[in-house]
Amino acid sequence: MTDAPIPDAERKMQFLFQLRSKGVTDTRVLKAMEAIDRGDFVKGIFADRAYEDMPLPIASGQTISQPSIVGRMTQALEITPKSKVLEVGTGSGYQAAILAKLARRIYTIDRHRALVMESRKLFERMGLHNITAIAGDGSFGLPEQAPFDRIVLTAAAEDPPGPLLAQLAIGGIMVLPVGQSDAVQTLLKVRRLDSGYDYEELMPVRFVPLLEGLV
Ligand code: SAH
Numbered sequence: 001m002t003d004a005p006i007p008d009a010e011r012k013m014q015f016l017f018q019l020r021s022k023g024v025t026d027t028r029v030l031k032a033m034e035a036i037d038r039g040d041f042v043k044g045i046f047a048d049r050a051y052e053d054m055p056l057p058i059a060s061g062q063t064i065s066q067p068s069i070v071g072r073m074t075q076a077l078e079i080t081p082k083s084k085v086l087e088v089g090t091g092s093g094y095q096a097a098i099l100a101k102l103a104r105r106i107y108t109i110d111r112h113r114a115l116v117m118e119s120r121k122l123f124e125r126m127g128l129h130n131i132t133a134i135a136g137d138g139s140f141g142l143p144e145q146a147p148f149d150r151i152v153l154t155a156a157a158e159d160p161p162g163p164l165l166a167q168l169a170i171g172g173i174m175v176l177p178v179g180q181s182d183a184v185q186t187l188l189k190v191r192r193l194d195s196g197y198d199y200e201e202l203m204p205v206r207f208v209p210l211l212e213g214l215v
Contacts, residue, residue: 012051032098054066060114065091070094079103080103081104082149084107084148086106086138087109088155090116091154096119096123097123097126097128109133111212111213116135117135139210141167148167148172151172155177155209156179156207156208160174165192168192177205177207189202
């Protein structure tokens with residue numbers, strides 16, 4: 001006898017329950033994560049694991065982050081409907097799509113051209129017209145669109161990149177993993193104040209490294 005497939009509604013409920021139990025409690029964030037189907041961003045043999053709380057392989061040797069980490073990072077960003085957001089590390093486009101439900105405007109950059117092209121198609125198909133996906137090295141940010149109210153990195157740098165600190169608006173928030181690529185990293189929340197920057201360590205995380213150049 002084979003197991004009956006789990007109905008979609010039940011899978012969705014389990015998905016949201018897992019998020020809550022891992023500290024994603026902000027109602028707006030949960031609503032955005034309910035609206036964006038992670039199954040649309042995971043292809044091939046891993047597709048049936050899309051609703052599990054784990055990172056999964058995507059194209060170009062990269063990964064889609066663990067949903068609870070996406071939720072915690074989104075929550076830490078304290079996004080408002082007026083926010084202009086920069087994401088470094090488009091990957092599958094999942095994080096950007098969630099941000100698009102919460103903020104006014106999203107710019108997302110990835111160094112892999114193929115991932116940017118794929119995610120553009122997905123955003124179009126999902127009707128997410130407030131996202132601009134750009135191929136480039138995100139360590140330099142996007143000076144022509146700066147300043148940003150919020151900046152999020154989904155690849156780990158040893159330290160917050162200077163150009164990104166400079167492109168953060170006063171009063172703005174940046175969330176990023178910092179640390180060596182092969183060790184446990186720390187999720188850092190940076191707030192730009194009138195007089196400088198305030199740093200808060202949130203939790204241990206593990207992300208792919210922020211690398212140089214376009215591929
Ligand atoms: N946010 C993604 C997960 C991204 S994985 C999602 O929701 O699926 C990290 C991504 O960062 C990879 O796609 C990698 O190509 C990208 N990356 C690494 N270094 C980069 C850089 N300097 N500029 C832009 N993207 C970079």
